[in-house]
Amino acid sequence: MEKQQLDQHTVSHTPTAPKRTVRAIVSAAALTCACAYLFSTSIHLGNPEISNPINIGYKEGNFTWKKCYDKYECSTLAVPIDYKNSSSAKFNLALIRLKATQCASKGPLFVNPGGPGGSGVDLVLRAGDILSKHVDGYYDIVGFDPRGVGASNTIRCFEDGTESKFFLANRNPYLSPGDNVANHAAWLEAQAKQCIAKNKDFLPYVSTASVARDIDSLRDAFGQELTNYWGFSYGTFLGATYVNMFPDRVGRVILDGVTDPTTFSGELVNWIKTSLIHTEDGLDEFGATCEAAGPEKCALANRDKALAFDGQHYVAPTLRYYLNHLINNPLLFSNTSTQGVVLQTHAANALFASLYSVSSWPRVAKAFSDTIETSTGNAFYNFVVEKENERCPLVEEYSLTAMPVLCIDGTHHDQPDLESYMKGLEEAMKVSPLAGRLWGTAMIQCIYWDVKPSERFAGPWNHKTQNKVLLIGATGDPVTPVESAAKLEDLMEGSGVFHKHHGWGHCSLGQPSKCTTKVIRDYLVDGKVPEKGSECAMEDLPFEPTASLQRFGDSGLTSQDLSDLADAVHSAQRRMW
Numbered sequence: 001m002e003k004q005q006l007d008q009h010t011v012s013h014t015p016t017a018p019k020r021t022v023r024a025i026v027s028a029a030a031l032t033c034a035c036a037y038l039f040s041t042s043i044h045l046g047n048p049e050i051s052n053p054i055n056i057g058y059k060e061g062n063f064t065w066k067k068c069y070d071k072y073e074c075s076t077l078a079v080p081i082d083y084k085n086s087s088s089a090k091f092n093l094a095l096i097r098l099k100a101t102q103c104a105s106k107g108p109l110f111v112n113p114g115g116p117g118g119s120g121v122d123l124v125l126r127a128g129d130i131l132s133k134h135v136d137g138y139y140d141i142v143g144f145d146p147r148g149v150g151a152s153n154t155i156r157c158f159e160d161g162t163e164s165k166f167f168l169a170n171r172n173p174y175l176s177p178g179d180n181v182a183n184h185a186a187w188l189e190a191q192a193k194q195c196i197a198k199n200k201d202f203l204p205y206v207s208t209a210s211v212a213r214d215i216d217s218l219r220d221a222f223g224q225e226l227t228n229y230w231g232f233s234y235g236t237f238l239g240a241t242y243v244n245m246f247p248d249r250v251g252r253v254i255l256d257g258v259t260d261p262t263t264f265s266g267e268l269v270n271w272i273k274t275s276l277i278h279t280e281d282g283l284d285e286f287g288a289t290c291e292a293a294g295p296e297k298c299a300l301a302n303r304d305k306a307l308a309f310d311g312q313h314y315v316a317p318t319l320r321y322y323l324n325h326l327i328n329n330p331l332l333f334s335n336t337s338t339q340g341v342v343l344q345t346h347a348a349n350a351l352f353a354s355l356y357s358v359s360s361w362p363r364v365a366k367a368f369s370d371t372i373e374t375s376t377g378n379a380f381y382n383f384v385v386e387k388e389n390e391r392c393p394l395v396e397e398y399s400l401t402a403m404p405v406l407c408i409d410g411t412h413h414d415q416p417d418l419e420s421y422m423k424g425l426e427e428a429m430k431v432s433p434l435a436g437r438l439w440g441t442a443m444i445q446c447i448y449w450d451v452k453p454s455e456r457f458a459g460p461w462n463h464k465t466q467n468k469v470l471l472i473g474a475t476g477d478p479v480t481p482v483e484s485a486a487k488l489e490d491l492m493e494g495s496g497v498f499h500k501h502h503g504w505g506h507c508s509l510g511q512p513s514k515c516t517t518k519v520i521r522d523y524l525v526d527g528k529v530p531e532k533g534s535e536c537a538m539e540d541l542p543f544e545p546t547a548s549l550q551r552f553g554d555s556g557l558t559s560q561d562l563s564d565l566a567d568a569v570h571s572a573q574r575r576m577w
């Protein structure tokens with residue numbers, strides 16, 4: 001079975017026929033499903049160098065670019081499954097490119113939206129124009145699906161849709177407070193066994209270190225001396241890994257929304273804890289700025305209708321109170337054609353997700369306000385249905401994206417079994433009651449992920465890089481705290497420069513500013529590295545609508561563009577199942 005699986009997705013040196021390539025990309029786009037809100041990951045233990053990685057010796061010309069989706073070009077690159085094995089079978093990495101609009105192109109800029117499990121092809125399809133405008137058209141914007149993701153040898157757990165529907169009919173995707181943990185864990189264990197059995201010849205080769213080698217193969221195949229890269233969220237771990245494995249190849253590299261690489265590559269529960277230190281602050285800020293904005297701009301800004309108070313504030317206390325209330329009071333929604341249920345986890349997921357981007361705050365405030373007012377789930381219908389639909393493997397086939405990387409990049413020696421894991425998780429749930437449970441219970445799967453990575457990278461993080469790396473941390477980031485960017489700057493000992501972006505939401509996109517937009521542009525376009533201690537102040541308050549045509553720089557980039565880019569990046573990060 002496994003052999004068959006491999007052969008099916010393995011293509012030899014010659015680039016595949018155009019038809020097949022385009023089909024593969026189409027399916028990647030269709031599989032743009034997002035699931036729970038994880039930006040997940042965790043990584044691993046030592047042994048950074050493999051003694052004799054095979055040198056592929058690509059040259060420019062190994063690509064066959066075909067026009068696709070109007071203005072894009074699509075191609076693939078054959079890479080070995082196992083970089084240690086010179087006779088390793090190969091498979092095709094899926095690529096998409098939007099060419100530079102300037103004649104003086106600075107070459108390819110590889111992008112990764114995070115995840116793990118986010119599709120770079122999908123990101124560029126959705127937001128290639130915006131990324132291009134961001135760099136004044138000076139780069140070819142190149143998205144690739146990391147191995148195991150999207151059109152790049154997707155990890156499939158079932159033969160067909162019928163089989164997966166049968167399996168999924170028995171699942172409980174969310175663990176609500178008070179639910180039976182053992183039942184939930186049993187489902188995840190079965191899922192892990194199913195996916196591992198179907199993919200066991202490939203799963204040891206999907207660690208972040210292997211993806212970093214693919215990036216270097218791409219650099220080589222593009223005929224470049226240096227790699228230019230822009231990674232968000234988990235993409236910062238991928239980037240930190242790349243620049244330390246290939247320090248001589250570092251061109252312009254931006255890591256935006258830095259996760260702590262030492263905890264990501266360490267104990268899973270500890271990584272969850274260190275990631276969520278500002279999540280509840282985000283909720284408090286949501287509440288405080290809602291109150292200040294008033295009822296016209298934030299539907300929850302009405303003290304008389306509040307359900308709870310902490311004295312000074314009422315919005316955040318009301319939301320916390322209401323989420324607690326929903327545990328034992330699920331809601332129905334209905335219109336004449338559809339009926340359904342809103343569970344506490346749906347509402348918690350929607351609220352947590354909204355903390356990624358301040359532009360979503362008014363919409364989410366309105367949904368909660370309507371829900372509290374009517375005691376029906378109707379206002380949540382779209383949130384829930386949207387999310388269910390995005391979980392598209394339900395319909396087509398069931399595939400996994402985040403877990404295969406997350407579970408082998410990190411360790412769980414401290415919490416090797418369910419009991420100790422849940423005990424560890426109690427601490428994480430104290431750090432953030434909202435997010436600790438959502439992340440932690442989904443990641444239970446790692447306990448059962450019996451796969452040994454072929455290679456892992458867990459530092460050291462202080463290799464002297466050819467060029468300085470730009471590290472961006474947002475002060476209110478709910479999942480990649482600003483402290484992690486500062487920490488990586490220290491770890492990199494001069495090879496990275498930390499830029500502090502004052503804003504809420506995830507990465508500098510969560511609440512963009514002209515100032516940080518310019519720092520990014522100047523770094524990528526002019527090679528200008530910010531001074532140590534670089535900072536940009538917040539320019540707009542949450543709930544205060546910015547003119548959507550407000551321009552950022554000379555290229556025509558607007559605040560609406562940046563909000564669309566944030567949506568594209570964040571939705572790619574939220575793959576979980």
Ligand SMILES: *[C@@H]1O[C@H](CO)[C@@H](O)[C@H](O)[C@H]1NC(C)=O
Nearest residue numbers: 013056057058059061062078
């Ligand atoms: C790339 O192209 C060169 C020249 O055509 C060829 O020798 C080489 O084997 C190709 N590499 C890969 C990985 O396909």
Ligand SMILES: *[C@@H]1O[C@H](CO)[C@@H](O)[C@H](O)[C@H]1NC(C)=O
Nearest residue numbers: 082084085086087088089090
């Ligand atoms: C190397 O790859 C080949 C082809 O897939 C396989 O037959 C062989 O067992 C691999 N060798 C090792 C040491 O993994």
Ligand SMILES: *[C@@H]1O[C@H](CO)[C@@H](O)[C@H](O)[C@H]1NC(C)=O
Nearest residue numbers: 334335336337338381382385
């Ligand atoms: C019920 O809600 C769904 C989803 O929003 C919508 O597509 C459908 O048109 C609605 N039906 C009615 C009768 O309003």
